[in-house]
Amino acid sequence: MTTSRQPPQDLAASLLAAALLLPGVQALADEPPQGGSISLRYLDYADRQSGLDRIRAHSPSIAVTAPVASDWSIEGTLTADDVSGASPRYHTAVSGASHMQDERKAGDIAVTRYFRRGTLTAGAAYSTEHDYVSRALSLNGTVSSEDNNTTWAFGIAGSRDRIDPVNHVVVDEHKRTLSILAGVTRVLTPNDIGQLTLTRTNGDGYLNDPYKLFDNRPRSRRQNTVLLRWNHFVDSTGGTSRLSYRYYSDSFRIRAHTLSGEYVQPLGGGWSIVPELRLYTQSAAYFYYDPVYDGTLGPPFPPGFASAEPNRLSSPDQRLSGFGAVTAGLKVQREIGKLWTVDVKVEGYEQRGNWRLFHDGSPGLAPLHARIFQVGLTRRW
Amino acid sequence: MVDAVVRFPFDAMASRCEVRLAAPDGHAAEELALAAIAEVRRIERTYSRYRADSIVSRINAAAGRYSVECDAETAQLLDYADHLHRASGGLFDITSGVLRRAWDFRQPRVPHARELAPLLALVDWPAVQREDGAVFLPRTGMEIDFGGFGKEYAADRACALLQERGVRHGYVNLGGDMRFIGPQPDGRLWSIGIQDPRKADGTVASIAVSQGALTTSGDYERFFDVDGKRYCHVLNPRTGMPVSHWRSVSVLAPLAVLGGSVSTIAMLKEDGGLSFLAASGLAYFAIDGTGQAHHHSISGDYAS
Numbered sequence: 001m002t003t004s005r006q007p008p009q010d011l012a013a014s015l016l017a018a019a020l021l022l023p024g025v026q027a028l029a030d031e032p033p034q035g036g037s038i039s040l041r042y043l044d045y046a047d048r049q050s051g052l053d054r055i056r057a058h059s060p061s062i063a064v065t066a067p068v069a070s071d072w073s074i075e076g077t078l079t080a081d082d083v084s085g086a087s088p089r090y091h092t093a094v095s096g097a098s099h100m101q102d103e104r105k106a107g108d109i110a111v112t113r114y115f116r117r118g119t120l121t122a123g124a125a126y127s128t129e130h131d132y133v134s135r136a137l138s139l140n141g142t143v144s145s146e147d148n149n150t151t152w153a154f155g156i157a158g159s160r161d162r163i164d165p166v167n168h169v170v171v172d173e174h175k176r177t178l179s180i181l182a183g184v185t186r187v188l189t190p191n192d193i194g195q196l197t198l199t200r201t202n203g204d205g206y207l208n209d210p211y212k213l214f215d216n217r218p219r220s221r222r223q224n225t226v227l228l229r230w231n232h233f234v235d236s237t238g239g240t241s242r243l244s245y246r247y248y249s250d251s252f253r254i255r256a257h258t259l260s261g262e263y264v265q266p267l268g269g270g271w272s273i274v275p276e277l278r279l280y281t282q283s284a285a286y287f288y289y290d291p292v293y294d295g296t297l298g299p300p301f302p303p304g305f306a307s308a309e310p311n312r313l314s315s316p317d318q319r320l321s322g323f324g325a326v327t328a329g330l331k332v333q334r335e336i337g338k339l340w341t342v343d344v345k346v347e348g349y350e351q352r353g354n355w356r357l358f359h360d361g362s363p364g365l366a367p368l369h370a371r372i373f374q375v376g377l378t379r380r381w
Numbered sequence: 382m383v384d385a386v387v388r389f390p391f392d393a394m395a396s397r398c399e400v401r402l403a404a405p406d407g408h409a410a411e412e413l414a415l416a417a418i419a420e421v422r423r424i425e426r427t428y429s430r431y432r433a434d435s436i437v438s439r440i441n442a443a444a445g446r447y448s449v450e451c452d453a454e455t456a457q458l459l460d461y462a463d464h465l466h467r468a469s470g471g472l473f474d475i476t477s478g479v480l481r482r483a484w485d486f487r488q489p490r491v492p493h494a495r496e497l498a499p500l501l502a503l504v505d506w507p508a509v510q511r512e513d514g515a516v517f518l519p520r521t522g523m524e525i526d527f528g529g530f531g532k533e534y535a536a537d538r539a540c541a542l543l544q545e546r547g548v549r550h551g552y553v554n555l556g557g558d559m560r561f562i563g564p565q566p567d568g569r570l571w572s573i574g575i576q577d578p579r580k581a582d583g584t585v586a587s588i589a590v591s592q593g594a595l596t597t598s599g600d601y602e603r604f605f606d607v608d609g610k611r612y613c614h615v616l617n618p619r620t621g622m623p624v625s626h627w628r629s630v631s632v633l634a635p636l637a638v639l640g641g642s643v644s645t646i647a648m649l650k651e652d653g654g655l656s657f658l659a660a661s662g663l664a665y666f667a668i669d670g671t672g673q674a675h676h677h678s679i680s681g682d683y684a685s
């Protein structure tokens with residue numbers, strides 16, 4: 001890459017000065033570019049567990065980016081989800097799913113300030129369900145190298161949640177989290193971009209699920225994530241592959257590996273097709289117990305319940321179990337005219353205790369299947 | 382009351398053009414638009430290479446023979462061309478139009494090097510002599526033209542004229558190069574799409590603008606494809622061959638004439654285009670030969 005012999009500001013100033021010498025062109029104060037976009041996605045999600053229709057969510061959400069002034073832009077997302085159906089059963093071995101209706105209101109706001117070689121975004125989010133209030137603040141920034149081939153990212157985010165479960169297991173409990181993020185994105189060749197991101201999250205407070213029996217988790221959780229991504233443009237096909245690997249570990253002694261890949265192939269005529277595959281495996285938290293019950297007391301009491309000290313840590317949450325999962329999906333998208341893009345996505349998900357690759361699984365759990373069918377419509381303007 | 386926006390499409394400089402403006406009534410809007418269109422046509426007429434009586438034709442006809450007296454406006458355009466030649470390291474050369482004798486984009490034929498060599502000998506801006514407001518092309522057959530920024534200059538002039546007459550909302554679009562007077566009457570910005578360089582009816586991005594100028598250079602304006610390779614009308618003045626690195630370069634600048642020059646020079650710089658764009662301090666959206674987009678959103682501090 002060649003570089004100009006003149007320092008940047010000199011080149012800009014000298015070109016403008018020369019243009020201004022032309023008669024009758026008259027310069028005006030210039031405003032930085034301002035953009036807007038709107039998209040509407042309609043998500044239809046259904047998953048099955050042992051033949052039971054558990055949850056269906058219809059979630060229209062509108063994201064608006066509104067230009068306000070100068071080089072500031074405010075992004076806002078308003079989501080109105082209504083969830084009606086059986087919530088995930090806390091144990092596959094317990095029958096009789098409870099019925100739950102839930103209304104969620106959420107809003108977030110982010111303000112981005114642009115600099116010559118960087119950005120700084122400050123965000124705030126608020127979300128409430130009838131038993132849960134969450135407030136979050138974040139600050140994220142990026143800095144690019146002079147040649148724009150390398151971008152460093154950093155971020156810090158904190159949240160404070162209040163939990164007041166309707167069953168009054170606890171009253172007015174709190175949870176705090178603090179996350180820090182550091183990452184680097186680098187253009188490796190004209191066809192390759194690589195990214196490395198490290199995240200550390202410290203959570204303190206009430207981390208239990210109030211709607212699960214015998215859910216008593218440590219009041220502190222330390223989580224670390226390493227994410228590696230590689231996007232490659234394939235000259236011969238005009239397609240783009242996106243590969244990523246994520247390693248996760250935490251103080252609950254969960255270790256997880258995620259390997260995912262997708263490939264975007266334009267087909268001409270505005271069509272493109274995106275096959276995707278995701279492999280996941282995780283080990284169980286040290287206090288997770290499989291759906292095996294105490295010989296004397298029977299379900300839902302965990303083994304040794306009677307003799308254990310009352311504050312013993314335990315959780316039957318499936319998300320803390322050891323399992324492996326495979327997701328395979330296919331998305332077809334089509335540009336309609338200049339302004340609209342429509343996409344249809346079908347995804348299948350299967351999770352099994354004995355599919356974990358590196359650690360002990362939870363063979364007592366029933367496999368979980370899900371299929372996701374999503375139609376999206378995006379308009380450019 | 383909010384003034385209505387009226388559109389006045391017209392053809393000029395071999396392009397589809399349009400003036401859009403808001404005025405208190407239709408009659409006033411038409412009068413204003415006609416004045417702006419007349420200014421565009423004046424520049425087209427004055428600097429056309431196709432009209433024997435234009436100053437450009439007279440300068441070219443005198444090549445190798447005598448010098449031609451220039452008016453102040455022409456002298457200033459030549460000064461700007463000289464500045465661009467230096468700022469681009471010699472790649473922006475208003476004497477390179479002679480290469481059109483070998484490249485006819487109506488038929489897909491790549492000229493031989495032996496056809497290009499005598500023409501390349503005529504591409505030589507530094508050899509052009511300018512003294513006391515006169516210009517002399519030293520070799521017979523040499524030519525200049527203002528095709529590289531004439532359209533953008535006309536857009537700037539037409540806009541300035543409208544502003545002087547009190548127009549506060551509207552823009553002038555000359556074949557996709559635009560200069561903006563101000564936002565829509567209700568304060569909303571104009572939303573402008575960036576042409577997809579490979580799909581005539583598609584856009585690849587959009588930008589909301591109210592002031593300044595948005596210009597785009599691309600390899601899709603005049604071109605032919607042979608054996609899967611694109612030959613476009615943007616020619617390197619040293620090799621006589623079409624540039625190939627960028628499919629399109631759009632620039633947001635305070636003046637159309639500045640944006641147009643920067644986007645054209647970026648095309649000419651090929652793989653050095655991105656660092657040139659960065660050094661220009663202007664906002665840009667560029668699509669390279671693989672279809673990847675490179676962009677920078679914020680314009681620099683022009684006034685420094």
